[in-house]
Amino acid sequence: MNTRIFIGIVLFLVIFVVLGYVLLTEGLLDVQAQDRLGRMQVFDAGYSGRSLENGAAIFDQYCTSCHGTHGEGVPGKGPQLYPYLFTTRFPELRAANYPNSLRNFIKIAIAGGRPDYTQYWAGRGETYAAPMQTWGQSFGGPLRDDQIEYLTDYILSWEATASLATSTPAVPFEAIGSDLAKELPQGDAARGQQVWDQTVRLASGQVTPCKSCHALEPGSVIVGPSLAGIGSRAGSTVSGQDATTYLRHSTQAPSEHIVEGGNFSANGKSLMPDGLGDSMSAQDLADLIAYLLTLQ
């Protein structure tokens, strides 16, 4: 009986010492939680790593074709997420009293999609081939709730570096601005068409908004006049300006000459915005003009 009592006490001690040890090292204490020492915190960190891996894989599979491999956006298909969402878009929403967190904003956008093409990224003047579809299974999409969580975790992980990304411009470039004297290089009409279609970016990383206001069908007016056949009439519109010079002046200094026969000005100033040249390099402008000249 004495042996049994002894073994019993030893077992009791072993069990409760181990239970106590587990409780103490689990991370319930604030100190452990802060230093991420406890078992719970270690699991948490390890799991969030797995979650980000899953998110990256889902992003790679479903999102890159429209938003780019690192969320830099694909012209004409989908807007930039990194860093624009974190540095501009969400702060704007915040300023407009958007009542939700960034995390929820991302989740809602993924799960529920977008109702239209331009509203959310109107400031960039980009248009896209189709609005974002609904991705959440609750809305008929392919992704389960947990997959949307992973994806949101992954996209949110960019937030830490987003402010750094804008402080150094991705592509340094020299804007043509309103400098009408600088000589333009040889234009590439094919690239010019892509610029027009917004499938390639300007040197500034933005896309040109021309087609938002100018239609290419004869007689169609969106805001500005139709550019159908502009290649054949540009050279004879303003005396003393050949076609290239006319188009260049129209772009860099739109109010210099206002097309008659339409409501294209207000207070003697063109409705076409100033400063379009600020986002273009000389090459961008040359390419765009070369394309417009092909429109016979």
Add this chain to the structure above:
Amino acid sequence: MAIEPFHTLNEMRKQYGLKRTIAIKLNESVERFTAGLDINAIRGVLRGDPPPKPNPRVKPHTEGAWFHIWPSFYHIEVTKFFPTFRLGLISTALFLIEIITGLFLMIFYTPSPTAAYGDMLRILSNVPLGMLVRDIHRLAAELMVLAVALHMWRTFLTGSYKKPRQFTYHTGVWLLLFTLLLSFTGYLLPWDQLSLWAVTIGASMADATPPPEVGQAVGLLLRGGLDLGAGGLLRFYLLHVFALPALLILFLFVHYYKVIRHGHSLPPGLDAPGEDSARKVPPDKRVPFLPNIATSELLWFGVVIAVLVVGSAFFYDAPLENHADPLNTPLHTVAPWYFLWIQGMLKLGDKSLWGVVVPTILLLLHFLLPYYDYSPSRRAHQRRFGWVVSFFSVGIIVILSFMGTSAYLVGGASETEVGFEFMRPERPGPHDIRTVKFDEMKPGEYDTGALPEQLKEESPHLYEKLESLQALIKIYQNPNLRPEKQLTNGHAVVKIEDWESDEKGSPVMRKITLTVLWDTMPQDGQGNAQPFVKTIFVHRDAIYSYE
């Protein structure tokens, strides 16, 4: 002591005084709780006094509910470690631990596909002792299957199922069945890839029940739909936490009570063939339950708990893979280990025959064993046939279980196998790139056919892993393989790219692309060779359950 009946406590106090009244009443209460042992008797038990006559220590067995299912004394021969190995007791202990830990886990668990996995994460990361209790629950479940199975095998080897214990054995087979089903239904509940697909395999056996109409109905009934989903999870949960435990407890009581009726079977050598003297224990061979057996059993409980607590705290982690994905079947899915032998049989041929009919026949053979094996002797040398059959069966089960694993006769395309070994979707294996430390995954493009020598010095683990990848490919260059399995002149290009970095600019995630190239790659419509490409992302902080 005889006490005159009093009508009120006050009368009693007047006669005996307050102190003695309290003592008497206390004694009565204790006696009621212990079903017959007063305070003095309990002290006698604890002191190890010889029992007085008449012996009050048998009263709990005759008058109490709990002790009713234990005999008041054991034969001294069955209190030794051999031949019982305490397997029945250990099974019961494990079952009780399962109930306690299971109730704990139930508090934090919701049986729904949208919530279950999140609840598992919460248990692991946010519930005090949650990880430990889950590990214990899982470990005890595996051990319980093992203990119950071994208990039954021991019963067979000592012939304890023979007359008069046929029915005890019969209920024991039911208990084994319930144990297997409990473990199997619990397998699904974490709702991760491991559980979903292991159980999908198991549950698909139900579909094979002949005739097809019945199979379809059984499958639908079990899963609550064509696939395992919300309905199936709820059904498995209810089976796991209610129906099966209730049945098991009912049968456990019958099983225990039968031992009182017939006594523990003595070691086979002590009884003459055909005789059973377990009920006629001579007084000098009796070991009283109180206190000897009770303390011994308590100690065994303590041992089991200590093994589980220490094992779960330091050596065992219950696996948790990624969230269940019904659209994505992992390569090489296997059933839980105790059903691997059935999966092995399925590879022999017809699903209905090997997956349902044969297991059912085997189960029936076990149920009815004591009724068709009527040879009286329990001694090994007189049951050579039975022993041979028994060991032969266990051997076959081991072989079939091996055949059930992916090592046997399963093989996708060779390049897929290589990709699987190098980048397992869930738990990294020995060849897995993820066993290389994150910091040692030097970005670059490495051709395993021509590994740069300086890599060996800069990053020896990565070099080693890439070498083992080439060795993997080499396995499929064996000329004995079928031509379509061969990766002739195969080699792989592994590209490691920095993918994400933190605000200090140090990398936190890398993208790893594996491209397997060989001479006879399939071609697309334009005649371009299509190498095998697989991609994973590796995060610095990620921890998998194998670690």
